[in-house]
Amino acid sequence: xxxxxxxxxxxxxxxxxxxxxxxxxxxxxxxxxxxxxxxxxxxxxxxxxxxxxxxxxxxxxxxxxxxxxxxxxxxxxxxxxxxxxxxxxxxxxxxxxxxxxxxxxxxxxxxxxxxxxxxxxxxxxxxxxxxxxxxxxxxxxxxxxxxxxxxxxxxxxxxxxxxxxxxxxxxxxxxxxxxxxxxxxxxxxxxxxxxxxxxxxxxxxxxxxxxxxxx
Amino acid sequence: xxxxxxxxxxxxxxxxxxxxxxxxxxxxxxxxxxxxxxxxxxxxxxxxxxxxxxxxxxxxxxxxxxxxxxxxxxxxxxxxxxxxxxxxxxxxxxxxxxxxxxxxxxxxxxxxxxxxxxxxxxxxxxxxxxxxxxxxxxxxxxxxxxxxxxxxxxxxxxxxxxxxxxxxxxxxxxxxxxxxxxxxxxxxxxxxxxxxxxxxxxxxxxxxxxxxxxx
DNA sequence: TAGTTTTTATACCAAATGGTAAAAAATAAA
DNA sequence: TTTATTTTTTACCATTTGGTATAAAAACTA
Numbered sequence: 001x002x003x004x005x006x007x008x009x010x011x012x013x014x015x016x017x018x019x020x021x022x023x024x025x026x027x028x029x030x031x032x033x034x035x036x037x038x039x040x041x042x043x044x045x046x047x048x049x050x051x052x053x054x055x056x057x058x059x060x061x062x063x064x065x066x067x068x069x070x071x072x073x074x075x076x077x078x079x080x081x082x083x084x085x086x087x088x089x090x091x092x093x094x095x096x097x098x099x100x101x102x103x104x105x106x107x108x109x110x111x112x113x114x115x116x117x118x119x120x121x122x123x124x125x126x127x128x129x130x131x132x133x134x135x136x137x138x139x140x141x142x143x144x145x146x147x148x149x150x151x152x153x154x155x156x157x158x159x160x161x162x163x164x165x166x167x168x169x170x171x172x173x174x175x176x177x178x179x180x181x182x183x184x185x186x187x188x189x190x191x192x193x194x195x196x197x198x199x200x201x202x203x204x205x206x207x208x209x210x211x212x213x214x215x
Numbered sequence: 216x217x218x219x220x221x222x223x224x225x226x227x228x229x230x231x232x233x234x235x236x237x238x239x240x241x242x243x244x245x246x247x248x249x250x251x252x253x254x255x256x257x258x259x260x261x262x263x264x265x266x267x268x269x270x271x272x273x274x275x276x277x278x279x280x281x282x283x284x285x286x287x288x289x290x291x292x293x294x295x296x297x298x299x300x301x302x303x304x305x306x307x308x309x310x311x312x313x314x315x316x317x318x319x320x321x322x323x324x325x326x327x328x329x330x331x332x333x334x335x336x337x338x339x340x341x342x343x344x345x346x347x348x349x350x351x352x353x354x355x356x357x358x359x360x361x362x363x364x365x366x367x368x369x370x371x372x373x374x375x376x377x378x379x380x381x382x383x384x385x386x387x388x389x390x391x392x393x394x395x396x397x398x399x400x401x402x403x404x405x406x407x408x409x410x411x412x413x414x415x416x417x418x419x420x421x422x423x424x425x426x427x428x429x430x
Numbered sequence: 431t432a433g434t435t436t437t438t439a440t441a442c443c444a445a446a447t448g449g450t451a452a453a454a455a456a457t458a459a460a
Numbered sequence: 461t462t463t464a465t466t467t468t469t470t471a472c473c474a475t476t477t478g479g480t481a482t483a484a485a486a487a488c489t490a
Contacts, residue, residue, distance in 0.1 A: 036252030
């Protein structure tokens, strides 16, 4: 055989599948109970394996928690570089950005909640990451918005706080979904709800920036 | 025997003082660790009393948690009835509302965080409260915004989502303060930071609603 | 001074939980 | 088929933690 060490043996494939199943289960439990409230037993239960088998794959809770955080951060980074959002006009860039963020809230609500718990708790695990990775990107994005302002493409706006507002407004549909469901009188948020929310938030931001009536 | 006792004896006053000291400590611990991560031992420690004495005042953790939530909800209810915010024009009402919300984030960040943990976790304790208390008030406030729209006082806006955005944008300064601190390059948020944030968010909302150029 | 309330200290406990150790079973490689 | 490796199960354990029980000291009230 050509390949000395076959990469996709039955075992290794199964392993990957099981690992991601575990990560999804862990995400659910961390999202709903936070780090301390999540038990390995419960995560194993949802993964439909024994606790000891869970520990075989993820030898301790800390590591598992970090892996879950890593996963969601990878997704965010991949989809959320403001500068790289296609669009020529500020309005296009903004609309695309808000849409991405809303879709992430829709597709990865549990990841978002885990992140939220982590930050609210003072980011004991993620603080270094925020400093080393998020801040530089943030500074670049702020610079871009400033350039828009200087060119008169959007209303004069506090760029830092613009981002805080956009993040908060979009993530709330994942993090505070329970509250939103109650207030909308629905048992859960479905696709149409998210579409409406997306339109509301996007229009809101675009209007606040006056990005629509400037060329 | 019915309590015919003097209401403001030295003892009862001291008791109140200690109780509120405990509640503040509990708030800190619940905010930073969530319900499960908070230990009675740690709360007692911060309150500078023994664990046994803590239990003497609050016989169990659930009760203590509920009291902490109760406290912050009382504050919110008292200060956050949209309809009752003074102001004749929509712009005045909105500005006053956003200011109140920002001040609450500034003054009661821990309460806000405890609430956030609770909602993100699916509101196991507060769900009934949200349905019975928050929703009716929400419906009234939504109706008021709708009446503004019908009178042409503000731009056509999705009223429900307007509130979600305002809440998210203001509470983020309490809940996600760690992230904001990192991105602003500060070790903590001080009065000037909050003032600037308040102005940014208020202007943002007012502009999005077009409440400033309509009379 | 006597009685009541508050506070602390001591001892203890059952349940939950993160994790270890090692044997057994299943699967793959030779 | 035999050997080696990976996966799963079984048994167990130390620590944490919310909470009980009790006695006694300390502080306050009448």
